[in-house]
Amino acid sequence: MNASLRGTGRQYWVALRALLIFTMVLGIAYPLVVTGVGQLVASAQANGSTVTSGGKVVGSALIGQGFVDKKGDPLPQWFQSRPSAAGNGWDAGASSGSNLGPNNPDLLKSVEQRKQTIEKVDGVAAGSIPADAVTASGSGLDPHISPEFALLQVDAVAKARGIAAHKVRALVQSRIQQRDLGYLGEPTVNVLQLNIALAELDPSGNK
DSSP: OOHHHHHHHHHHHHHHHHHHHHIIIIIIIHHHHHHHHHHHHOHHHHTTOEEEETTEEEEETTSOOOOBOTTSOBOTTSOOOOOOOSTTTTOGGGOOOOOOOTTOHHHHHHHHHHHHHHHHHHOOOGGGOOGGGTSOOSSSOOOEEOHHHHHHTHHHHHHHHTSOHHHHHHHHHHTEEOOBTTTBSOOEEEHHHHHHHHHHHSTTSOO
């Protein structure tokens, strides 16, 4: 075997060893270290910020879900989320916004229909309905609503469950998440966590 062939073979062997080393380091060791650190430092976030109720995982604090019947109509005994633009309902595998402009006739029609539904279910005037109640978020899966929208639903939820409205209102107020660091974003209410607290407040009520 001449020198050029031996040199070529050596280069292949060096490349193979480098491939194996980087595969072990970057493909196995690094992911394991990052996963371990994530589980140690931020276990809840690393596992998807799951929310449990009765010992079972019922959703994620980061992904919205609907509280509707099989026809898609709101269930009055539960607080309602923002409208969804993700697939057919709150499809976590199809996160997206509607991409419709503010003057789009289809969007305006949907907004008007949502207003009419809220007026009927919650017994409120259209002028008191906040924007997040009738528009989807950019992801279509926002798990939060404004405190105004949550408080707007108090009387209807209390009536559907047959419990005092002041108890439900106090529950909502206790679940308001203030601005991050005191100034970032807006106050919000996580709908899934609110409904879990509602079920604990009224464990026998109209589920």
